[in-house]
Amino acid sequence: MHRVAISSTGLFTPPQTITNAELVAAFNQYVDLENAKHADAIAAGTQQPLTYSNEEFIVKASGIKARYVMDKEGVLDPTRMRPRFAARPDEALSLMAEVGVKACQDALDNAGKTAADVDGLICAAANMQRPYPAMGVEIQTALGIHGWGFDMNVACSSATFALELAVNAVRTGTARAVLVVNPEITSAHLAWMDRDCHFIFGDVGTAILVQRLDLAPAGAFEVLGTKLFSTFSNNIRNNAGFLSRCDDRDPADRDQLFRQEGRKVFKEVCPMAADHIAGHLQSLGYTPADVRRFWLHQANLAMNQLIGKRLLGHEASADEAPIILDEFANTASAGSIIAFHRHNGDLARGDLGVICSFGAGYSIGSLVVRKVA
Numbered sequence: 001m002h003r004v005a006i007s008s009t010g011l012f013t014p015p016q017t018i019t020n021a022e023l024v025a026a027f028n029q030y031v032d033l034e035n036a037k038h039a040d041a042i043a044a045g046t047q048q049p050l051t052y053s054n055e056e057f058i059v060k061a062s063g064i065k066a067r068y069v070m071d072k073e074g075v076l077d078p079t080r081m082r083p084r085f086a087a088r089p090d091e092a093l094s095l096m097a098e099v100g101v102k103a104c105q106d107a108l109d110n111a112g113k114t115a116a117d118v119d120g121l122i123c124a125a126a127n128m129q130r131p132y133p134a135m136g137v138e139i140q141t142a143l144g145i146h147g148w149g150f151d152m153n154v155a156c157s158s159a160t161f162a163l164e165l166a167v168n169a170v171r172t173g174t175a176r177a178v179l180v181v182n183p184e185i186t187s188a189h190l191a192w193m194d195r196d197c198h199f200i201f202g203d204v205g206t207a208i209l210v211q212r213l214d215l216a217p218a219g220a221f222e223v224l225g226t227k228l229f230s231t232f233s234n235n236i237r238n239n240a241g242f243l244s245r246c247d248d249r250d251p252a253d254r255d256q257l258f259r260q261e262g263r264k265v266f267k268e269v270c271p272m273a274a275d276h277i278a279g280h281l282q283s284l285g286y287t288p289a290d291v292r293r294f295w296l297h298q299a300n301l302a303m304n305q306l307i308g309k310r311l312l313g314h315e316a317s318a319d320e321a322p323i324i325l326d327e328f329a330n331t332a333s334a335g336s337i338i339a340f341h342r343h344n345g346d347l348a349r350g351d352l353g354v355i356c357s358f359g360a361g362y363s364i365g366s367l368v369v370r371k372v373a
């Protein structure tokens with residue numbers, strides 16, 4: 001058995017941002033257009049009018065102030081309300097693979113490694129561009145990795161669940177290093193025309209290089225343990241799938257995109273995530289007070305505050321549990337990885353940290369890591 005480290009992380013940030021002000025302005029134009037279109041039914045009382053969104057609600061309910069997207073124009077077009085991506089020929093690199101390759105390249109550069117140092121790649125994300133051939137194989141081949149690649153999806157916990165597999169492959173010696181990559185083009189699964197959730201998501205790509213500790217560069221984090229948990233819930237759900245056309249579903253049906261019971265998710269997932277982290281630490285002989293930094297999933301500011309409080313007994317400071325969702329919104333599986341990427345450089349040798357995701361499934365995944373040098 002080998003000791004295992006996170007050697008580096010990589011980040012691809014999409015070129016465009018949408019502020020809450022821009023988002024709400026476009027949404028409210030959409031509301032006006034829809035209400036005008038259905039004016040007769042609304043006047044007759046057979047249809048409810050749509051209501052405006054507002055910036056104050058979004059910041060207060062979520063902490064989100066902006067989001068990065070791969071295509072701003074399509075999302076903000078009140079007659080479209082979804083990104084516009086040009087179809088690419090089969091011979092061209094897929095959009096999702098392009099995001100993944102850039103994040104992986106950044107991770108390799110940050111570790112001073114090349115594709116020749118890596119034996120496998122897991123593409124782990126909440127949505128896949130296609131069923132096959134695997135996005136992971138496309139990204140692996142584009143990077144020039146001689147080995148293997150595959151896809152997996154555990155929604156917002158895709159990255160941490162993939163890290164468990166990568167860590168075990170390296171620990172048991174079947175790979176020297178594995179790249180976990182999370183190209184999250186969440187703008188394509190978001191119902192931008194639904195005011196309850198139109199502000200929630202953003203696009204991004206992250207990558208994590210998991211490597212044998214003896215091969216890892218200075219500044220690496222040893223992985224002391226991984227812990228996964230899942231239990232079925234319908235409170236975060238997307239019914240789009242390969243059976244949809246056989247069910248004669250309209251792709252525009254509301255259940256073919258992201259939906260959630262936000263209040264229930266909040267109430268059920270926070271205690272579960274806090275207990276999961278505390279239990280994981282305890283199994284390794286630690287308590288939350290021993291942890292220098294928590295890199296938590298980034299869905300909602302109040303969620304992270306509540307989890308921090310349950311763990312530490314006081315509100316976690318930005319230093320104890322950094323927040324990136326104000327800038328990025330919820331980026332599905334990438335959130336805790338962006339937090340780690342942005343906020344690990346100041347830790348000292350021996351400092352302990354926890355990476356933890358939580359989301360649909362429900363699914364919770366955590367890693368306890370220690371800075372080695």
Ligand SMILES: CC(C)(COP(=O)(O)OP(=O)(O)OC[C@H]1O[C@@H](n2cnc3c(N)ncnc32)[C@H](O)[C@@H]1OP(=O)(O)O)[C@@H](O)C(=O)NCCC(=O)NCCS
Nearest residue numbers: 053054057061062156195196262263265266299300358359
């Ligand atoms: C989604 C979430 C931000 C919503 O916040 P909330 O405080 O629970 O808000 P609610 O949905 O209860 O809505 C409260 C009110 O604001 C209204 N509202 C909803 N969206 C609004 C918007 N964009 N603008 C203005 N008002 C809005 C609602 O209609 C409701 O009005 P009512 O009280 O008259 O019925 C919050 O529940 C949450 O973050 N949950 C965590 C789950 C999560 O983020 N999961 C992501 C996947 S891991």
